[in-house]
Amino acid sequence: MTEIVAGQAELLRPHAEQDYAEELATLAAQDTRPRPPSWKMSPWAVVTYLLGGELEDGTVITPKYVGPRRLMEVAVATLATDRALLLLGVPGTAKTWVSEHLSAAISGTSTLLIQGTSGTPEEAIRYGWNYARLLAEGPTAGALVPSPVMTAMESGRIVRVEELTRIPADVQDALITVLSEKTLPVPELGIEIQATKGFNLIATANDRDRGVNDLSSALRRRFNTVVLPLPASEEDEVAIVTRRVEQLGASLELPKIPATVDEIRRVVTVFRELRSGATSDGRTKLKSPSGTLSTAEAISVVTNGLALAAHFGNGTLGPSDVAAGILGSVLKDPVADKVVWTEYLEAVVREREDWSDFYRACREVTG
Known part of the structure; x- marks a missing residue:
């Protein structure tokens, strides 16, 4: 596999943590407020990163989201608890944008991502297998292919699930144990992956998709829902x-x-x-x-x-x-x-x- 070394200027669409690396580093360096376990900065600094502001040294943080401050405070506070966050709204209300920047500010990466579609399999949420090694070795830790959810649990980071309601209902329900018990069983190996402090999940969904694959009441209870509105003015x-x-x-x-x-x-x-x-x-x-x-x-x-x-x-x-x-x-x-x-x-x-x-x-x- 060829190693790709590209300057940021060559990337068509840099990740948030790449595009705003300087702002994130400056905020983290000047942030003296309490930080939840594994967070790169405090909840206050995360909201400042999202909404913009001026730091004590005069550094200007550009706004990434224009909207009610309280919504962002609720979203960030949710991620500091044991409840997952569901960003809901009509298409084009910056749900994915906010999700990406929240992950970048909290975990330093926004790339632990599951893109929900009608064909998303359960393995995308739980884990899969390297079938060549599985046939050669049987079910071993080396043959296991972790999902973004499993990786986030092990490392104490944020995982993103885009278009949750596009995912088939039986696949959605694979998240229930993860969100309620903070554990992911691997029965083939007789083990379980327990979430490290700092782990949480951000899901997005369009309210236009109601009736496609509605969330079960059991799964919906695991989320705190924040509705992102269209711009007020x-x-x-x-x-x-x-x-x-x-x-x-x-x-x-x-x-x-x-x-x-x-x-x-x-x-x-x-x-x-x-x-x-x-x-x-x-x-x-x-x-x-x-x-x-x-x-x-x-x-x-x-x-x-x-x-x-x-x-x-x-x-x-x-x-x-x-x-x-x-x-x-x-x-x-x-x-x-x-x-x-x-x-x-x-x-x-x-x-x-x-x-x-x-x-x-x-x-x-x-x-």
Whole structure:
């Protein structure tokens, strides 16, 4: 196996602990508050890392999450207890983002991860086997392949389970003993793995997935649930989109062009109005499309627009650069959503005097 040695600048998407290594190290060095066992920093420092702030030496910690402070305090406090944390919300509310940064700040790594899908096997949660060694040696410790959960239990770190409700119910239930007894039996070897202090689990789930593989009441009781809301205000959402677009643009090495706040605000306004079912002034009721029109999708629309403007446009982000991206986000159902979008264009966008260029661009791609 070839050893990969790559500078951070060469990575398409660095892990949180790589991207913010300097901030994490500075926080840990200046953190004098009590730390739970195996934690890299105190709960106070973890929340500061997430929400941003200025340290005593003047170091500025950039915010990773924009939202109610109390939510993050509850989430971090949960992980300092023996209860697991479930981050719940509609798609695009930064559940995965928060999960990653919590793990990076608490354990120093965010890579102990199980990605939940309909095909996730029980071995992904418990353990598997190296079948070549299993056939040669029988069930031995050397033939055992630990799961991220087992590794986290042994090392006292945080393990992440993404999209928990996408995992089949019988596989989900493999977590019950882990979360209640803090032990993972390995009957083939006649042993059990007991969790080291510092171990805990963060799961994420979309409330749009209710009814897919609902959590059993036994498993749900093992979690403290924190619901992550959509950004409360337009200003918050514009700030989130602007910051993430800048980060993604730098990571993707897109040519630096002005990402005008006005154009970002327009995308955010469209998304907020359509998902709320009313214009921002409350005067006009609207139909909502079938998609979520999340903040994450707004970030994608603006980033794609920047790429279009840089490589095929005039070097400035404009209405024509974001129109197609917005259309793709809105039209999840080609028939019903097109009716919603067309009505919005004619009743709202067309009537806004300073949106005439945007209206023409949208009509061109809508057809």
